[in-house]
Amino acid sequence: MREYIIRRLLLVPLIMFGVSLLTFMAFRIIPGDAAVLICQFNCTPEVLRDIREDLGLDEPWYQQYGEWLGVLKNDDGELSGVLEADFGDSFFTKLPVSEELGRRLPVTLELMIMAMVLSILLGIPPGVLSAVRPGSFADLVARFTSVLWLSIPAFYLGILVITFGGKWFGWSPPNFGTGKTTGFLEDPWLNIQTFFWPALVLSVGIAAVLMRLTRSSMLEVMRNDYIRTAWSKGLKERAVVWRHALKNAMIPVVTILGLQVGALIGGSVIIESVFGLNGMGIYLLESILRRDLLVVQSLVLIFAVTHVLANLTVDLTYAWLDPRIRYG
């Protein structure tokens, strides 16, 4: 098991390298660059050339990439890049990317973690209930709810919450419209209130997927011989369902849960915009539109690390759920 973990961890830097290189090359292929946006409408070829030179965009791609990584010397003759935790400066604000990340990362992480917890709470227990009482009213409600949640796009639901919360109840999430976010340590209750609604909106689509998958997986497991044996031993329903069935039914659910981290990252871009949260998602979107290369590179890298680590956690959870993997 230890070897397995080490092998997986050793792959992380390789994946990071591949992701960063791909992002970098993608930005070379898509039309438009930051220099053009800075240059704006009165641009002449001479001015554009000067700006590109100023931003370092006139250098060969491998030089730019090497400088960003910190393996090639920059104009100041220094080796300073991602490997030294220096993500560079934004082309537009001239501010260090790491400073922005320091403020925004906690917002997005909290949103994602809270959304993940809510999607588990809203998805798995109703899925189990639905499977152990197939055809019941509870099953019907759970199936209807999951289809409803799957059908409503998160951005639309978010707009409904904001618009009609205000229109009907004169309510909006705390801090909405102020451009500020209260940290958890600063005021835990206010912080939870701030993040609850965006996290809930972000979670319902994932919860619906988990609910349906848990139901089908549980239904399949509940038909197995060892479950029949458990019933015949006279075990109580709680023991059969939670101790014997659920653990086995969770393997596909956990797989999907890991993959949903990507959906959470994508969803956070929209939800942060709708709820006016200044996290990494909205920052990434703005930076892509502005072709702020160093910011995009850094954010994609961080999102990729998050994704890889989440999937590593999923792999480790398999081992906990299934002893065959642990001892294999």
Add this chain to the structure above:
Amino acid sequence: MEDSNYWTRLNSRKVSRRALLGGGATAALGGAAALMVGCSGGGNGGADCVATPTARPFGTPKAGGTITQGRLIAALGIDPHIDLTGLDVDTLIYPYLYGWAPGREEAIFNNLALALEQPEETEFIFSLRPGVTNSPTGGGKPNPAAGEEITSEDVKQSFIRRGTSITAPDRRFPRKIAGSSDPGALEAALLTPDKYTFRFKMSEPFVPGVREMANPTWGIVSAKVLDEYLYLSQDAFGAGPFMLEEFRGNERIVLRRNPNYYIKGRPYLDGLTYVVITEPSSLYSAFKQGQHDVNGSVLTRKDYEELACDPDFTVATTPSLFYPVVHLKIKPPFDDIRVREALNISVDRDEIIAVINSGEGNYNGPIQWPQTFWALPQEELRAFYKYEPERAKQLLAEAGYEGGFDVKMKLPKITGATFIADTALLLKDQWARVGVNIQIDEVELGAYIGSTLLPGNFEMTFFPNLPYDEPDRPLSFYHSLGVTGSGNWNNYSNPELDKLIDAQSKEFDKDKRQKIILEAQRMILKAHGPQLTLTGGQQYSARWSYVHFPFELGQDPGADVNPNGSDTWTEKA
């Protein structure tokens, strides 16, 4: 046939995007909720309310309090000589030589310059106001010129920086002062005979110059600040009514009262905060729910009507100077004037007014209709742009395109500006009626400017031009050298038109200039391009009624109004 098309039906239902969202919500959240909407929604001012701009007295101003204003677009920077997205903030932080009344087309000497003397039309002598001193801090840092007076040397250094910065918007005016683009020549042309006198003589006449200097990009910054800070994108040290407290251009911008401001007792407000929310619906909700005192979202006619009937809000409306146009590249098929004419007369501009401009609008010629003195008369434009789809088909057939043709129309994707895609879809629908099939290609703004507009990489592109209130700029799009002086995006050249455009920029007699400008526009009309102009509508503003502005959107400031933001006050503590 036209009566049954999608756009007419949509318009007849008067359904806005927000209303559609509301409808969806009602369906999703159930009948009980719908009943609640029926009981509480839309009750502002009663059913008989007719939406009109709010006429509220300015009242007796009270000092103190802060206001929050929403913003749809992030401010990338607030350097007045470099950044365009933060210019509204710059006007509150920096002094300017003078203000401008666009309706009267005249300068208002309520700012740094006490007076302007012009012995000749090309010579400018400004007498500066003594005692305009720099703020103590900016963005939490000490102002390098704290407490120091703004002098003629500061004005000169600001002009040099504005005129020579590589990213400065429009450098035609400073070039015409200096006679070249050489920074040394500009420096030599700008004279400071004493602390309070700033003067220059232009090397060639340029009528729009007077308007240009009141533009928000001509903020006056202390020379000491410029020495210390190469970029002022994220910092600001000025002598205007407010000083910067916090700048996070894509989140919030916080301004505080400048205690050193030269007008005693101004500004009334203790502070002003801009909050950026890039989702239009959320931004509007923040305003409606009272988180924002001044609306920052793009309002529709429906929003305006709703707010106008609610006494809690103050609204205003004015003709919009934004003027969307369709650029045609002068190459086949658009190098044939018959094709351009066919496209021009198969645009149903009345339908655009009905659908896109909420029924309130006029036809635009090469100069936007609200510039009434310079624009062609509406009757002339309406007669010229008569909707004639049958004749359009005939013209296309004569040009060898019987049955029409296919063409790609590129358009920029801009956050919150949904009217771009809406108008493009309507045009697609209208041109399909004469057989011209448009394939819409929506491109992100960054890619659009760099890869489509500037290199002229398009067959046809739909673009919302900026709201210029001076006729020179809209006309220069048709000049062979274009707006940048380096070439026309449309590949269009008409030496006779170039002569007229150049002549109007040098003609100081307003009536004579008007004649030249009208003649140039008629020449452009006859050529049916390279830009097809469409229509212009209204723009709307709204704020909570406890916030008082000295003048409303679309009104000229009075001669006794103090510079930007200093007379604004709030009843809220």
